[in-house]
Amino acid sequence: MHFNRRALLTMATASLAYPWPARAIPNSPSRAKSIAAWRRRIESILGKRRVPIIDLQATYSAKQTNLSKVMAYMDELDVAQTAFAVAGEQDGALSVELHRKYPEYFIPTTSSGEFPRWWNSPDAFLDVSRAELQTGDFFAMGEHEFRHYPSPEQAAAGRLDRDITVPIDSPIGDKLFAMSAEFQVPFQIHYEIEDALLPALEAMLERHPKALTIWCHLGLVRYPNRNTRYSPAYVRSLIERFPGLHFDLAVSGPKSVYTPSGARDATIFEPNGKIVDAWLALLEQHPDRFMVATDYRPPVENSMPSYIANLQRKFILDTLSERTRHLVAYGNAWRLITGSAWS
Numbered sequence: 315m316h317f318n319r320r321a322l323l324t325m326a327t328a329s330l331a332y333p334w335p336a337r338a339i340p341n342s343p344s345r346a347k348s349i350a351a352w353r354r355r356i357e358s359i360l361g362k363r364r365v366p367i368i369d370l371q372a373t374y375s376a377k378q379t380n381l382s383k384v385m386a387y388m389d390e391l392d393v394a395q396t397a398f399a400v401a402g403e404q405d406g407a408l409s410v411e412l413h414r415k416y417p418e419y420f421i422p423t424t425s426s427g428e429f430p431r432w433w434n435s436p437d438a439f440l441d442v443s444r445a446e447l448q449t450g451d452f453f454a455m456g457e458h459e460f461r462h463y464p465s466p467e468q469a470a471a472g473r474l475d476r477d478i479t480v481p482i483d484s485p486i487g488d489k490l491f492a493m494s495a496e497f498q499v500p501f502q503i504h505y506e507i508e509d510a511l512l513p514a515l516e517a518m519l520e521r522h523p524k525a526l527t528i529w530c531h532l533g534l535v536r537y538p539n540r541n542t543r544y545s546p547a548y549v550r551s552l553i554e555r556f557p558g559l560h561f562d563l564a565v566s567g568p569k570s571v572y573t574p575s576g577a578r579d580a581t582i583f584e585p586n587g588k589i590v591d592a593w594l595a596l597l598e599q600h601p602d603r604f605m606v607a608t609d610y611r612p613p614v615e616n617s618m619p620s621y622i623a624n625l626q627r628k629f630i631l632d633t634l635s636e637r638t639r640h641l642v643a644y645g646n647a648w649r650l651i652t653g654s655a656w657s
């Protein structure tokens with residue numbers, strides 16, 4: 315497929331630039347088999363001259379997720395894989411089960427930190443995740459809420475219980491970041507953009523340079539009056555200081571207003587949906603640090619197809635250069651979950 319050969323070569327070269335440590339998880343035959351299944355589905359999408367997506371940010375609920383609906387829109391919209399982090403269970407076993415049932419579609423992921431088991435007992439939560447990583451069955455860790463304002467639908471429902479703080483520069487934070495560095499498995503953080511919160515995150519990134527951190531929701535600023543520092547230039551400075559830091563692009567639509575503050579919160583977009591020039595320049599300058607994602611959760615299931623087709627594809631992927639598009643759609647996620655560049 316000549317149309318992306320150059321992109322693939324560049325990806326391979328880019329990933330060689332980092333001296334990553336060896337993984338604590340050996341590449342067992344069953345891991346190789348999982349990776350081969352994902353590769354087959356990606357290659358079949360590329361073979362149709364379409365750009366596959368690997369979605370690393372998605373929350374599965376056994377009671378609420380309509381799996382056949384999800385798999386239907388994955389097929390329709392060329393989502394190659396979804397990393398389903400399970401919420402509301404004692405562990406991530408269901409995520410492995412999904413992968414065993416549909417090997418090409420799902421990536422075994424430790425539990426989502428978006429429910430009380432995380433914020434009430436984060437230490438015990440991470441003990442479960444550690445035991446899971448040691449089995450070699452898991453390839454990613456879910457989203458961990460360190461600072462989380464109620465989402466738009468939670469705010470509308472008066473769900474103030476979803477106003478979450480777990481101090482990131484704490485033994486809990488150290489445990490999570492160190493685990494990612496040790497196993498070389500990526501993890502996601504939800505961390506609101508606020509001046510007062512940035513020094514603690516920077517301290518963690520400095521203490522754990524080998525951690526594979528995905529800071530979710532690039533440029534999603536809920537309260538603009540609490541932020542004077544975060545900007546494309548600030549994110550560039552973080553990227554240049556911290557080789558393991560990545561960002562996902564699961565953000566609201568260009569016109570979305572966060573009701574509690576009245577602010578238009580997806581600051582990477584102009585109101586007309588164009589990516590702000592400085593953000594676009596950053597994506598093109600550091601294409602190996604960003605990835606699309608859906609932030610699927612059951613309450614927004616019905617809007618997922620248009621979210622993927624319009625927001626992730628039309629507003630983001632379609633505006634990128636070809637090399638960047640392939641990295642941001644699946645190349646970077648592939649490197650993070652498999653430990654090797656897509657080739």
Ligand SMILES: [Zn+2]
Nearest residue numbers: 457504530531
């Ligand atoms: Zn989040």
